[in-house]
Amino acid sequence: MSDSxxxxxxxxxxxxxxxxxxxxxxxxxxxxxxxxxxxxGWSHETWLFDAVWTDAAGTQxxxxxxxxxxxxxxLRETSDLAQQFRVxxxxxxxxxxxxxxxxxxxxxxxxxxxxIIMEKVAGECPSPWRRAGREFYAAAADRGVLPLxxxxxxxxxxxxDWAAAGLDFLGVPAGGDDFAQSEIRKWRELIExxxxxxxxxxxxxxxxxxxxxxTTDRLTLVHGAFRTGxxxxxxxxxxxxxxxxLQVIGDxxxxxxxxxxxxxxxxxxxxSNVVPRxxxxxxxxxxxxxxxxxxxxRYYQLLYAMRSAAFWMSAAGLYADGSNTDLRLARTEWSxxxxxxxxxxxxxx
Amino acid sequence: xxxxxxxxxxxxxxxxxxxxxxxxxxxxxxxFMASVILERLSKQVELQSAHGEAERxxxxxxxxxxxxxxxxxxxxxxxxxxxxVSTCRLDDLGPLIDSLYEPEVEPELRDAALGLxxxxxxRDIDRRMAIAT
Numbered sequence: 232m233s234d235s236x237x238x239x240x241x242x243x244x245x246x247x248x249x250x251x252x253x254x255x256x257x258x259x260x261x262x263x264x265x266x267x268x269x270x271x272g273w274s275h276e277t278w279l280f281d282a283v284w285t286d287a288a289g290t291q292x293x294x295x296x297x298x299x300x301x302x303x304x305x306l307r308e309t310s311d312l313a314q315q316f317r318v319x320x321x322x323x324x325x326x327x328x329x330x331x332x333x334x335x336x337x338x339x340x341x342x343x344x345x346x347i348i349m350e351k352v353a354g355e356c357p358s359p360w361r362r363a364g365r366e367f368y369a370a371a372a373d374r375g376v377l378p379l380x381x382x383x384x385x386x387x388x389x390x391x392d393w394a395a396a397g398l399d400f401l402g403v404p405a406g407g408d409d410f411a412q413s414e415i416r417k418w419r420e421l422i423e424x425x426x427x428x429x430x431x432x433x434x435x436x437x438x439x440x441x442x443x444x445x446t447t448d449r450l451t452l453v454h455g456a457f458r459t460g461x462x463x464x465x466x467x468x469x470x471x472x473x474x475x476x477l478q479v480i481g482d483x484x485x486x487x488x489x490x491x492x493x494x495x496x497x498x499x500x501x502x503s504n505v506v507p508r509x510x511x512x513x514x515x516x517x518x519x520x521x522x523x524x525x526x527x528x529r530y531y532q533l534l535y536a537m538r539s540a541a542f543w544m545s546a547a548g549l550y551a552d553g554s555n556t557d558l559r560l561a562r563t564e565w566s567x568x569x570x571x572x573x574x575x576x577x578x579x580x
Numbered sequence: 581x582x583x584x585x586x587x588x589x590x591x592x593x594x595x596x597x598x599x600x601x602x603x604x605x606x607x608x609x610x611x612f613m614a615s616v617i618l619e620r621l622s623k624q625v626e627l628q629s630a631h632g633e634a635e636r637x638x639x640x641x642x643x644x645x646x647x648x649x650x651x652x653x654x655x656x657x658x659x660x661x662x663x664x665v666s667t668c669r670l671d672d673l674g675p676l677i678d679s680l681y682e683p684e685v686e687p688e689l690r691d692a693a694l695g696l697x698x699x700x701x702x703r704d705i706d707r708r709m710a711i712a713t
Binding site: 428429430431432433434435438439441442557558559561562565566568569571572575578580 | 609610613614616617620670671673674675676677678680681694697698699701702704705706708709711712713
């Protein structure tokens with residue numbers, strides 16, 4: 232066994248090579264080339280590489296992606312790789328563009344932490360929070376193909392027959408307002424786990440959300456963070472929807488609200504920096520048969536304000552309790568303030 | 581030099597001298613983050629006294645306004661109001677707001693109380709935003 236706690240590239244290369252040599256059952260050994268860490272974010276680590284081996288047909292090369300849990304990541308309470316693996320496997324038989332998954336390792340022995348190995352999908356994922364990314368999406372919007380593909384990808388998620396696909400393991404809300412109430416409970420638990428002292432605006436927000444929770448008349452698969460920056464784009468089309476960390480069975484307006492919110496665009500009226508609003512509404516409604524409910528979307532935008540506050544409290548808590556030394560997490564102490572200010576605005580004050 | 585000015589100067593050194601000299605990308609980013617954090621702390625230290633006085637004045641006025649409005653409120657609401665009055669800290673308004681959203685509180689009473697609370701919360705978050713941005 233190679234160093235199973237490998238965190239550097241050389242160590243990880245050896246660990247992956249040993250793992251794939253066993254899994255692929257090849258004669259000889261699998262070599263790992265071009266190992267690159269991407270998305271140095273706060274959640275799971277993501278590494279891209281090519282696995283190369285030789286068999287009777289000659290030299291084989293397959294692009295792969297490793298997602299690994301470092302053990303101190305943001306959202307570790309609400310997202311685990313076992314669920315992501317299962318969701319991606321369920322989506323393989325659907326129209327949703329998503330990576331094909333190969334293996335899931337639950338323990339730290341083989342790959343230095345719980346991990347998934349999946350296919351490397353062609354495409355790029357420009358950050359919408361950077362000028363270069365926004366220029367990329369503006370140019371793609373002008374060409375006209377990506378806005379359609381982006382909208383179609385969300386429609387494909389909402390059109391999944393989630394029961395037939397086996398996704399009911401995610402938990403199916405009861406009728407009435409159970410979906411909204413269960414989301415509030417989830418984010419309240421994250422807030423409580425963060426150890427953050429909070430602010431009375433948060434009490435006001437949560438009280439308002441609980442009192443005004445809408446009923447849900449149709450349940451779909453909900454991605455939970457569908458925006459540019461969370462999809463891969465290849466030749467102006469969505470080649471894969473990524474970041475399957477917040478998915479639930481719930482109200483499709485939860486995703487639509489995320490599309491409509493001004494928080495997911497910058498210096499543009501284009502939804503998520505890429506889709507004209509009218510085009511989105513018409514194409515989405517046509518593709519899904521779902522009528523967009525503006526009132527429910529406004530409600531869910533308030534729920535997103537609570538979720539944002541919960542995220543940042545959790546992030547700040549990771550630094551405060553010493554489990555993560557990344558100073559970007561310490562900075563999120565003030566992001567909590569920004570999220571609460573947004574909540575106050577949404578509540579009308 | 582005040583503590584706030586010192587923190588501001590340290591922030592500037594990290595941003596303009598130390599950070600750019602760091603070769604490793606992650607460590608350089610950490611230096612810039614430290615600069616941002618020190619700048620926030622600098623503002624916080626400089627504004628702490630003024631913000632504290634403003635919060636106390638807001639709380640004294642708010643509690644005086646809430647007292648008659650909540651005179652006939654359920655016991656838990658009254659208890660949470662008295663607790664907030666005793667500390668005079670805005671952060672202690674959370675339990676009172678939670679109580680106001682309990683089903684036994686009449687919506688009209690809740691709205692009247694929130695109508696007094698929310699302008700105070702607005703001023704507080706504005707003060708905090710002066711530090712956060």
